[in-house]
Amino acid sequence: MSASASKGGFVSLSNRCNESKSPYVRSHSNNPTAWQLWSPETLELSKRTNRLLFVSIGYSACHWCHVMAHESFMDDRIAQLLNEHFIPVKVDREERPDVDKVYMDFLQATTGGGGWPLNVFVTPDLQPLFGGTYWPGPKSERAHHGGGFETILTKVASAWKEQEARCRESASNITDQLRQFAQEGTLSGRRSGEGIDGSDDGLELELLEEAYDHYKSRYDEQNGGFGGAPKFPTPSHLSFLLRLGEWDGIVKDIVGDDAVQNSQKMVVKTLDNMAKGGIKDQVGHGFARYSVTKDWSLPHFEKMLYDNAQLLPLYLDAWLITKNPLFLETAHDIATYLTSSPIQSPAGGFHASEDADSAPSASEKEHKEGAFYVWSHSEFYKALTDEKLASILAKHWNVKPNGNVSPKHDIQGELKGLNTLCVTLSITDLSQQFGLSEQDTVQAIQIGRQRLSDWRDQHRPRPLLDDKIVVSWNGLAIGGLARTSAALKESEPAASRRYLEAAVSASQFIRRELYDSQTKTLRRVYREGPGATAGFADDYAFLISGLIDLYEATFDDSYLQWADELQQSQIQHFADNESETKGGFFGTPALAPDILIRSKDAMDNAEPSANGVSATNLFRLSSLLDDSNYSALATRTAKAFEVEMVQHPGLFTGLMSAVVNSRLDVKPIVISGTDASSEVKSALSQLHQMVRPGSTVVRLGGDSKSDWLRQRNEVLGSIEQDRDMVQVCEGTSCKLIKAAELQELLKGTHV
Template sequence: MSSTTNATSHGGGGRLNRLAKAKSPYLLQHAENPVDWYEWTPEAFEKAKREDKPIFLSVGYSACHWCHVLAHESFEDEVTAKLMNERYVNIKVDREERPDVDRLYMTFLQATSGGGGWPMSVWLTPDLHPFFAGTYFPKGQFRQILEKLADFWDDDKERLIENGKDVIEQLRSNSELAPGDKQLDLPHLSGQVYKRLERLYDNEHGGFGGAPKFPSPAQTMHFLARLAALDMKNEKRRSEAERARDMAVQTMVKIYNGGIRDVVGGGFSRYSVDNHWHVPHFEKMLYDEAQLLSSALELAQLLPADSADRKTLEAMAIDIITYVARDLRSPEGGFYSAEDADSLPTKDSTVKKEGAFYVWTAAELGELLSEHAEMFGFHYGVEKDGNCDPKHDVQGELKGQNVLYVAHTVEETSSKFGVPPEQVQVTLDKCLALLKEHRDKNRPRPHLDDKIVTCWNGLMISGLAKASEVLDGQSTDALELAEASAVFIKKNLYDETTGELRRTYREGPGPTGQADDYAFLIQGLLDLYEASGKEEYVTWAIRLQDKQDELFYDTEGGGYFASAPDPHILVRMKDAQDGAEPSAASISLYNLHRLAHIAEDRHAQYHERAAGVLRTHGQLLEHAPFALATMLSAALLAQRGLRQFVVSGAAEDTATGALLRAVRAHFVPGRVLLHLDPRRPPRELAALNGTLRALVDDPSNARPNVRLCENFTCGLPVYDPGALTLA
């Protein structure tokens, strides 16, 4: 069957459109639509020009609940599809595969509507200039908009074409950032961000602002942890540092105890629709798990070892690792992208519901847990008629259901039922195991987006590398998991010959890598080097930074473009604002400062690139520092000064291990850890690092020791872990 014939067939008879040949799980979800979908390809653009039709661009991702709703209501509807096919060229894009497409048109959507989100619906001229955009539209409204815009195109296309051109020129003009021309007052800007977060902080429930509530580690926890660590021992700023730490810690504890955590199977949903972390939007994203893992570990290190909150944060980290290793890991070691919000309630069901895999009726729990149901229900907030407020359940899918959350502490449960706390915990654990077994056997799992995204694996490598340092035996496989992900990427998503990355893998490598793929993976490899001591990871990171500079650095204007060169991306943008993930520019700034202390012979080169990043985004950083909190914390760290900890000694030597534990005992955000095993000297790295070259044959290395180096000048070797000063 020809592709043209195949493209116009539809799901009514089980026939497929051209998306059946796609690799993206999101696109494959639309392979049976009666819509004549194209991928983002020249073939689609040429068709639009040839037939003089506008383009309807639909952008989403496979775990997106409202994307599914729009598809069921409109894209699976024969009448709507006929209208779309006759009057438009229709393009479907997975935002996770093509963030460059998403970024450009999301900027237009946000500029014209004041908001954004997915599904994103954009109407374009055949030259890819946008003239109208929105998100989810109900079925009737969506069809009306399609008809009106198509009529407008027929009646006054020249006006739409001119408007579209003007839009692109405006976006291009806005993307040409005016560099900052003065020295930034970083402590002042940091104080502004802190004051804003303190003003927004919810003292009762944690988090910043009202519903819906996102964990937003890149915008909040990452910044607050660094602010706290930098200023905790400064008499003038200690109270602010402690408040920064406590806001972040209490937010994380509330998240852990809320319904946003899958208490039965582990892992965290993307956000809660209420203000107290109870009713989640149920999809689970790898990038959220990774960032929450890193934040939990960093904040745990800011607390005393016997702190109850520290134990909760460590449990949170273990929960994430357990979930990701079990449910989001490919057999080859890479990590999958996401699990869907929607699923079938039972194996016999035909209609998916949001959260069906995760929620429970009181009657169901009573039947499964018998004599333990009352205790379990008290502890986890179970109510007879369900515990989900109807105002947070707009589609009525959670009526009568319970989203489990920690409603009472173990001690409170112990007091109510007259059972020792230890026995309460044993009973609760048994109940959770029973529920997991029942759920796994009787409920269809949500759809798994099994594409492997390079940048998100980079974030997870960072989290796992930190876990191997912080948890100290509580999660024995964290380092192994991180290394397996790195091996997978190098084998499947990296071209040794060209040094280039691909962005995604599913049945083979996908589109070309974007700036965040390089930046997040470089960060992950640097963290993995510090955790493992294996030189191969840091030398690969250095090569990737060279390639990122070649492909993405703007030698004329400074800073990094977010997207790879592509003639069909009309504006290459330099986006530095934090979102669900930190920006590539911000992580690159941190990477460059770290690399300047790792490959210190290239210090001037890395410093120049870093200065270019900060200069490029200086004006925005000065006027809206809260939007660039990750970049601000990276700049502040560099201003305070990064420090090298050179640990000399064989990795298997117990004395070396004791020194490493001392170095890793606290969160030191400006730490650069260098490993020097005299029996296996890091020759390739030493060729780029004068400090290591000088120390390779130093006779003082006959015993394991640590040297603390500042401004590339090292102090005397420290042999006693107790004498090591990290402040």
């Protein structure tokens, strides 16, 4: 790796990106920048040579990562500065979210913003000194007023050479502040079990109302969603608002009827506008990462597995609650995306993402943002072959002769004269305008969509695929597909089977390739074999959640048994059990050697928080397994972030389920008997057609596999599984009910 590595002396580095399995890191293997990998060897080299690390973090589908790579990391002058004065390190944030979190927290704390590429100068002791996101390269028109990357490199190199002690002191002070921030939310100084006011009352249900108020104040009445541009789907927040009215009646009484109804209206409008907007691939399937505009019309074109995996159960819930056919259609669209090439791996599991950029045609080499998805007016008409059909669909999707993308949103000028497809004219209005029946209009749209899809596939190279298989994101997809399969089992059996098979296949792949049955631990990533990185808290949490959903879709208790094993491992390696006044789960295992700060994730962002999902998992497992230790740990996990939740409840919607569950029991609905029983059929049908945040379902007898579960849960072991009945269990007793009473029971109106 180096010809000489003496302290402060000459060191010759070569680009090592080809040694990585990450597609993102490998894409930089042709850079003159001598990228190193985040490894003990590299970190030791930094100490030995007393050089700052230049850590550049991104991911394969990141558009601005590509821009900076082209402008800067391929530039000989930039490469010379990096290679002479720093140890440049390239990191895939999806492989190492722990490294990304430390330095993203630093960037947000010091600048108030963040994003990718994330570039940070780090001392040999891993302490952050200075950072930013995209910095313009030397030949970029944006490199002016002293803000270009070359200027930054020169200044930082000079500061380290001439004022090293001051730099180290500054980095140390910043690190101390970050550590203090990371340690907040652990109830330090309070007796375990005490509430905010010193009482033993614990978390209050009024937090739900305060969280609702937060989103009500930020809601975009015109376009849906929250805040202005850029606008993100935020599935965790939307799910919280949508489910407010599906809890026990006590919750509705506290939050209020108006808040519950308005929450649903906000979500319905948001999901409706997203489904019709450019953020959704109107020709193919799936959703893009986010919208550049507040009206959802112009996406940032990358497609991420974790976004689509979260949006699937959200649209499913919206359909189950409202019966709006658009939401079911959209759920099918997302599920089709997940279960089709290129996202679904032939080996099982789901790939990570598709790039934002691609070549406009097979004959062009330069990649442009959105090239696979946007249309010129002439190409749109040419692809549809029929003038009248093209006229109808141009009105439907707002296709204009000079394009529909505003120059102010097209920073690089790559979308000039092009159109993103957004539904701007309803079926009814379209039918009236062209003198068609609504049935003929729908058929025209279906024909046109297929023709455009075929044209796109034949004439345009598809965006590059990041074919990593990430455990946490696969867990989200497994859960969404399992729930969708269960909901459609009776009405659409073929689709139900397809979705379930994909979920089962993904779980089998992870168990086969990324799970060590001896140590009961996970690896995070598979690509060309299992990766070296151990699983993080979110890998365990999201997979456990998906396995519980898979159990409730199949009633095969092997999924529940594996979830139980994983939960025990997560507790062993990630739970904060240092004292009675702490709690929650760290994101990284205890023995992680190369992490500056070990922190706990509780705020919901693009992905749900590991602690929010973990707390919900623990309550669900406690209900299914009659394990009070799990419910106690769930409450303890939520209470670890009590201070933050009280101050900013809208940022912790993933923990709101735990707030409710700490007050109200999660009701286990136990259904036993033969599959042919009308009572059994009725109960299962109802339960799969309901959004049930406060209950779990157990199936005994029939085709279910429940031997392990009956041994793990003594109460279930005592139930006659061949007798046709529906019961609600609490503690050691179960109450017999009628299937017709389930709706009232779960809504809290039945005593």
